[in-house]
Amino acid sequence: MDDRKLSEKAGTRSWVVEAPSGAARLVDGQMPAPGEGEILIEVAATGLNFADLLIMKGTYQDTPPFPLTPGLEVAGRVIEVGGGVDRFTPGTRVLAYTGKDGLGTHLVTDARRVLALPDEMDDVTAAGFQIAYGTSHLALTRRARLQPGERLLVLGAAGGVGLTAVELxxxxxxxxxxxxxxxxxxxxxxxxxxxxxxxxxxEVDLVDRFRAAGPFDVVYDAVGGAMGEAALRAVAPEARFLLIGFAGGEVTRLKANHILVKNTDVIGVHWGAYLNFAPEAFRQSLSELLGLYTEGRISPHVSHVLPLEKADDALALLRERKSTGKIVVTVSQ
Known part of the structure; x- marks a missing residue:
């Protein structure tokens, strides 16, 4: 047997969205083959993210062409490696930030998006680990330079990324x-x-409540809208305001005069982009986070685990904000 691949069933199954905001269905297909620099992964579990909902609508900044299979991050095992790949061998357990195709039994992705899994981490935990912890880690350490003793305000603190911001x-x-x-x-x-x-x-007046709890040196805004605007009113001089996302459905509109008078830094955080312009920072951050996990210093929270056949239900939990932490879909046949 070729030591670059494992013998596997010929068929695959994927949860496919045909058109923006359209219905999705499970589709059988042929096993893909990895090209140069790529890896074929048998997916064990996939973590869901708010971005998946935007991708299904066709409104996310990195939406692939339709028809598409959502699912940005996965855990599984290597089935086959393409030319030029020497960091992984078939059978290796991995986690990967793929950007698409996670809600399927198999996928091909760039080897640079893949990390080996420590034995201590199970597939469900790994599937929902990268984006949430990676976003918060780079946001708080590299972008906000959070220091011991500073005050941090986390908006959306029970959600996928917000909860990791609290913990980190x-x-x-x-x-x-x-x-x-x-x-x-x-x-x-x-x-x-x-x-x-x-x-x-x-709260009758959210600004007053934030001011009573602050002033804040760092704001982690994963919600947007009026809540983010209220948080800006409660920052300390030279605060750092992190724009993480807009899960509340509205973009945060920050007033320039408020930013000016407090000497506030407004900082955008697009975690996935680091893979392209600062890949070493991307991989170093994830390596540090995996180390924190193996040391028992962080404890990922997964509130719901559903099978691929119930992907609709899993996404509904995310859409209706009925989960805490992460939702994971188990995928392997």
Missing amino acids: GKALGARVAAVARGAERLEVARRAGADELIDPDN
Whole structure:
């Protein structure tokens, strides 16, 4: 047998969206072959992200052409490697940020997007690990330069990325205020290390509540809209305001005069782009995070695990904000 591939079934199965905002269905297909610099992976599990919902609508900045299979990050094992790939061998357990095709039994991806999995990490944990922890780690360390003793405000603190920001912020020595809706979601944030809990639905004036908890040296805004705008009013001089995403459905509109008078840095964070313009920073960050996991210093939270046949239900949980932490779809046949 060729030591560059394992013998596998000829067929694949993928969850395919035919057109923007259209219906999806499971489709059988032929096994793909890796090209130069690529790896064929048998997918064990796929982590869902808010970006998957945007991709299905055709509104995400990196939407592939339709028909498409969503699923940006996976865990699985190497089946075959293409020419020029020497870091992996068939049978190796891996995690990969693929950007697409995760909701399928097999996929081909660039070997630069793949990392070997430590034995201590199971497939479900690995599938939802990279984007959430990678985003927060690079945002807080490289972009915001968060220091011990500083105050960190996390908007959307019970969601996929927000919860990791709470956990990593606390690990970096910050005092963390977590913002999430409902007692159950706030309790998840508290268990991740949040020092202060804020439910925006219970506040008459959110700006006043933020000011009472602050002033904040760093704001981690994964929500957008009015909540982000209120947070800007409660920052300390020379604060760093991280634009992570707009899960609330509206872009944060920050007033230039507020930014000016507080000498505030407004910082955009697009985690996936680091793979292209700073790949070493990308890989070093993930390597450090895997080290933190094996040392038991971070504890990924997965609230729901569903099979590929129930991908619709899994995405509905994400769309309706009925999950905390990550949702993972198990894929292997």
